[in-house]
Amino acid sequence: MASEDQQTIEQNYMCDPDADGGFVYTTVEAAINWMQKYSLWPMPMGTSCCAIEYMAAACSRYDISRFGAEVNRYAPRQADFMFICGTITYKMAMLVRRIWDQMPEPKWCIACGACACTGGMFRSYSVLQGVDKIVPVDVYISGCPPRPEALLQGLITLQDKIMATNHPLKDFFKEHSLREAPNAGTIRASIAVDGVSD
Amino acid sequence: MAKLTELQQAAAAKIIERFPQVKAKEFRGDTTLTVAPEDLTAVMTFAKHTCGFDMLVCVSSVDHLGEEPRYETNYTITQAETGANLLVRCPVAGPAPAVPSMVPVWRSANWLEREQFDLMGIEFTGHPDLRRIMMWEGYPYNPLRKDFPVAGKEFEQAGMAFTEVAPTEGGPFTTRPGATAGSREPGPRA
Numbered sequence: 001m002a003s004e005d006q007q008t009i010e011q012n013y014m015c016d017p018d019a020d021g022g023f024v025y026t027t028v029e030a031a032i033n034w035m036q037k038y039s040l041w042p043m044p045m046g047t048s049c050c051a052i053e054y055m056a057a058a059c060s061r062y063d064i065s066r067f068g069a070e071v072n073r074y075a076p077r078q079a080d081f082m083f084i085c086g087t088i089t090y091k092m093a094m095l096v097r098r099i100w101d102q103m104p105e106p107k108w109c110i111a112c113g114a115c116a117c118t119g120g121m122f123r124s125y126s127v128l129q130g131v132d133k134i135v136p137v138d139v140y141i142s143g144c145p146p147r148p149e150a151l152l153q154g155l156i157t158l159q160d161k162i163m164a165t166n167h168p169l170k171d172f173f174k175e176h177s178l179r180e181a182p183n184a185g186t187i188r189a190s191i192a193v194d195g196v197s198d
Numbered sequence: 199m200a201k202l203t204e205l206q207q208a209a210a211a212k213i214i215e216r217f218p219q220v221k222a223k224e225f226r227g228d229t230t231l232t233v234a235p236e237d238l239t240a241v242m243t244f245a246k247h248t249c250g251f252d253m254l255v256c257v258s259s260v261d262h263l264g265e266e267p268r269y270e271t272n273y274t275i276t277q278a279e280t281g282a283n284l285l286v287r288c289p290v291a292g293p294a295p296a297v298p299s300m301v302p303v304w305r306s307a308n309w310l311e312r313e314q315f316d317l318m319g320i321e322f323t324g325h326p327d328l329r330r331i332m333m334w335e336g337y338p339y340n341p342l343r344k345d346f347p348v349a350g351k352e353f354e355q356a357g358m359a360f361t362e363v364a365p366t367e368g369g370p371f372t373t374r375p376g377a378t379a380g381s382r383e384p385g386p387r388a
Contacts, residue, residue, distance in 0.1 A: 119364060125341045129364050133362075
């Protein structure tokens, strides 16, 4: 799915070798998606051992900055996506939801590990049985805890998903033709006159 | 080790001499005193100030469902200098169990008793700040009581919190026995 979209996007932009300053022609959509993809700032919602794996993924050996997601933002208003690493209890669920609500759009969510995905081994009175009950999850990572490679794979999956995002603007211009300004006729006439004088 | 046992026995004997209604039981060198709730404050104060048990290590509780008295609170007290332990159990009848708080004797009892209040629903009379500590304010149950299901109960607190009954089997991430760590790793299975 992702690779097919990738291909269409790659066909949509091209480099003009004759242009002076080295122009790149592309669609707004491809450019926005590409920029968002490589500047994801995570809000690390680390509550248990998956957060240790996240720390490993963020440090130099696995180096999450290769994928543009190394700027941890503990202030949700500056974050792009939420990395839910660990068990979420019902008591914590209120806070997770509140932090999620504080994050500005566009925002994404990765549920990392068995506990965040389904409650994991904690089938008990106190543990939320999957964070998808309170926030919309984009990518689920399995494992207990998942290895740092799995976290990176989850991040790459999220990037593919972002790359495949359709922005509403594109569909709008497909459905509605461009409207002319009230003075469009005058302008067109003046251009035509200039063309004749040349 | 033997010396520690002797210390504990001596302390228990000293307490029983002062409070004849207290019963002592020894098991593998550890002495357990059974104290009625109405004697608890006096016995504990005596244990601290006269017998040198200056540290309260643990407060726990037990629910003997179907027996009377239904609940009991357990205290582990220690002489910090020698390391001698004394276990004190205090049987308390339901349905609204109440025992005197130990906070006036040991300040460390504060959070320990709040935990028992939260999870077992035992009231500690005279506690300065008896609030829930694990579950949030407004949660209606005491989850460690024997008649509370392990999977939990459904509960909705509008705009604040909710709980659901946890499924006790199935789910997308399961483990199964295997020869290698890789095959035992929990993962998505069809």
